Amino acid sequence: MPVVAPPAPPAAPTHRVAILALDGVTPLDLSIPAQIFNSRPETPYTTTVCGLGDTVATTGGFSLTTGGGLDQVPTADTVIVPGHEPGSRPQTELPDEVRDALRQAREQGSRMVSICTGAFVLAAAGLLDGLRATTHWLHIDELERSYPSLTIERDVLYVDEGDVLTSAGVCCGIDLCLHLVRRDLGAATANRIARGLVAAPHRDGGQAQYIPAPVTEAGPTSLSGTRDWALHHLDEPITLRMLARHAGVSPRTFMRRFSAETGTTPLQWLLNARLGKARELLETTDDSMEQVARACGIGTAANLRLHFRRSLNTTPTAYRRMFTH
Template sequence: MQRPHRVVSLVLDGALPLDVGIPAEVFHPETGFPYAVSTCGVTAGTVPSHGDFGYAVPRGLDALADADTIVVPGYAPAGRPIPVAVREALRNAASRGARIASICYGAFALADAGLLDGLRATTHWDAAEQLARRHPRITVEPNVLFVDEGAILTSAGAAAGLDLCLHIVRRDLGVGAANEIARGLVTAPYRTGGQAQYLPKSSSAAHGETLAATREWALTRLDKQLTIAGLAAHAKLSPRTFLRRFAEETGSTPLQWILRARVDTARGLLESTTLSVDRIAHEVGLGTGANLRLHFRRLLDVSPSEYRATFSGRS
């Protein structure tokens, strides 16, 4: 029997409660997927939280030595220096090939360990300027939910950590597994990494996702022609206002978002059905198998047949 994929959350002083809880929920073995999740600190014992309680962690930094994935939750205040031993442990883990991810201000720990040099990264928008100023070798992207650089991943604040962890599950086990975990957590199964973190204060739109209903409507009509005029009409907005608000809420254009939704729907069909590539292309509104193959390769760097061979039957 194959051993589970070991996920270890490195809980540092001042850890943010939601950030600590997210990987514990997403990677919990009760989901039925092959993960084992645990926590550690600089040393075993009680780690003070950002609040009036603490976290009991059973192990110290030695737990990172055999972790497959390490998650560093955010901690406050943002940018507080981390112990030298933590930097060394993170660098050692990275050098042996462990995947390392951060949530919110946890990006500062990865940056202090030198793991983000030369890479793109993000953190909570209110600390992005500080991260860029302190670490000029990092390309900081303040307006995205998460950044995937392969073995190193970073996310924005709070709930964006949930998007990142579900993205990791999609990478490991496919869309079906991530969707099942998302249903259990009663959360949206997919928000792209490029989706904006927040609405600019200058926006005339009310704070929140005002176009969520229109996006849900579009997801039920991916096999049909979707136009800016039709989407704007559903949202009861002018096309110009619709385009502006859509970009504010998702970080992309409607057509880019629809293309990604179609490819993701195709991923699910490749995992869970034996439909031909041509048939799936028709079902998701991409027309031909050649068109689906083109976008699959561009967005995922694999062909539909390679994806099906990897993930078929895991849904």
């Protein structure tokens, strides 16, 4: 009797991403989602830049050719609105056809996302009413004055309200887009994309967006080497004193410089790193919960369950089941 090969697993359904680019769009804000949601063999995304016409003027002094019109916005699974520079972004004068397309998309269940000052567009369409939201720290007072029904979050990288998400200034859009990939496809896929972008694999949304030194240079005063050391020793006990000793400074100096570089505390950063490694191990290995807990430095399966419940509102078992294909 001939051997019959088992059927191939069904392909993941296509996830359609529409990036709404209006005149005055910031090129970097647009290119971030275009790059992260670019079609890859391991991801289901198809991305289209949509606009009012065939071309869109950017603040960079050049124009872009769109791949689709407003008719593709309501049919998208995720709609992303990049930011605009002050004086050029649409606010209360949002064109009726743009407002209608955004509202129709939301009514049909699309996930709505803004990057930087793109929050003004979602707010002008009435899609942020009664929700928490954020935007670039330079324009957050203006957003609060213009739309008093919003609850403004000032010291965050992004705000996740389920199917409506907003990011803070510019590069925080990278954190938000990777957060969406992590939600859709898991930490392992998000980390692979982050490595390809040479970006940090995860920055928690609750970190402060305004950091005096948001980009640190590798050098004698940078703590990047200590953070890299910690990431390679997550299975070991790591204390603040150990981190400070590795950096060659006092614990007090280390705390101050670490917060200035990352916008969070060393221990919170370390916990996020441990949880990130745990998520990737749950997705990519068959290790037991005890093995995963030890490998990421959380200790026991009970501690792993506790931190998953607190941080992710789920259990390690449920998380593995969700992202195991």
